[in-house]
Amino acid sequence: MTTTQQETHHQAVVLQHKGLITLEEKPIPVLSDPHYVRLQIKKTGICGSDVHYYKTGAIGDFVLKAPMVLGHESSGVVVEVGRAVTMVKVGDRVAIEPGVPSRYSDETKAGRYNLCPHMAFAATPPYDGTLVKYYLAPEDFLVKLPDHVSLEEGALVEPLSVGVHAAKLAEVRYGQRALVFGAGPVGLLTGAVAAAFGAKDVVFVDVHAIKLKLSTKFGGTHAVDASRIVGEDNLVAEIERVLGGEQPEVVFDCSGAEPCVRAGIKACKAGGTYVQVGVGKDDVTVPLTAIGTKELRVQGTFRYAFGDYRDAVRLISDGDVDVKPLITHHFKFEDAPKAYDFNMNFPSEVIKTIIDGPE
Template identity: 65%
Template sequence: MVLGHESSGQVVEIGNAVTRVKVGDRVAIEPGVPNRYSDETKEGRYNLCPHMDFAATPPIDGTLVKYYLSPEDFLVKLPDGVSYEEGACVEPLSVGVHANKLAGVHFGNRVVVLGAGLVGLLTGAVARAFGASDVVFFDVFDNRLDRAKDFGATHTFNASKLSAQELADEVKELLGGQNADIVFECSGADACIDAGLKVTKAGGTMVQIGMGKNYTSFSIAEVSGKEMKLIGCFRYSFGDYRDAVKLVASGKVNVKAMITHRFKFEDAGKAYDFNIAHVGEVVKTIITGPA
């Protein structure tokens, strides 16, 4: 099966009825196409469509090819000044956009991001772009935390030796005695889920982005006692790709800062092997081409 779902490219051919794009347009490719008639799609939540065809999800082939066929309404034009590399980064950025919309992030919010991997970094960056006054990143890798400073971090902390309660206490100190209005859990780790619930203020919101085990244990009393919102997050939906492109074009989110490695198209296999062998070092690897 062909891999790849974070891609951009140039339109080289169109069907007779296509009106939204033309040959020569530079575009970001949204990789998931729902059934146009499902209830979820009609409700405006097409990311939840059970009949979704998503690139590189069996049995659907991915985008790591010279020519890829896409519906016109799942292409977003790249403005002048936005590179193909930046266009390929729109896919994970859209996850961050969707998560922030779900949480309702607005000016002055105190935000905590658990996990400073690719999606965590971008989610924090979007929170700052949406107006959050504090964005605290926690991770166990110092190199990721150093990079978080380019993605809107106001505070960073290595959580490798902290219990969930100690992490919550640290957040409270960093935020001047306050818990977080909004928490984005981006690791999927049990300990981070537990910590996220403790870090969230009464009446606050935690968005679960990270994918860990199918089943986990956490304190439901924490959720009920605080009357907090615990929201699931799955990919992105209507308008998120478009808004992600706008954030890049406006300079409000610098996705180039997350690109750590590059490989040529013919070396794609080596790129995947490299990522597996250097999991703590890699943030985003770009495969360029083909010519």
């Protein structure tokens, strides 16, 4: 008997409009595509983008115009498969890549499907997210979890994949020094991946002491508390001091804050690479002369692409990155609205919140 024969509706965590999240009964989606599977969602992490939609109703050009199911950092169990599915089977535990591109765009054909302008990404208007009991996904956007990798770890494959993609674009090499601005979930994981890829020094910069303390579990060899430093030039000097007078070859800004962008470019070693991971204001001022005279490579990065999810699972499975210390809070599915309020109201206390179920 299929899921839809047993049940017709399930609960969903729905952002009704800016400032209002509710639990709502929704019809269980019908499995019709032969290459799709039905998943029972087990664990979902709260992402900063979800909180931003909750607070403002928009991120850039993506504007909430109708109620939307939240959630995109999820893992689950396969409960039903389409007739053409060969990559997974019922009972498999999987990490769910939440963005499915058009199969016909130039970007997808060029191997950069993360840039597809027709991407259907969970919990990005107008597409519903994963905070439901049952969710449909194509088989080739699922990665099976080894038996020793938990479903909670599986939910964190999504933000870890952002770090994997950024580190690949930066071409991090053995023995390099890496600098990370912003010790939130993505920043910590980006630093951890840089260390796993061979960086010998990883410097984290943040204004929250609790996050900097945690950075030692994510490859951090040095921590700089920016709340104690006035002026970007003084911040750059402090970074060089903790590195023994050296400069980082790779800089990741995971904060989106203009002072960090500027300091990151100034701090980067000549011939190095600066990677913009975090999202901030649309327009910021940058030290353009430093980019030119140091021949810096300035690299943008957006989500993740082919192979990044697979490699993220492998990093967890092999013990190269431990994502478990990232989890600071848990909430039951029925308390999801409270979870979002907590994340929004106590950002300095939260690293990553996991929402369970529903069962």
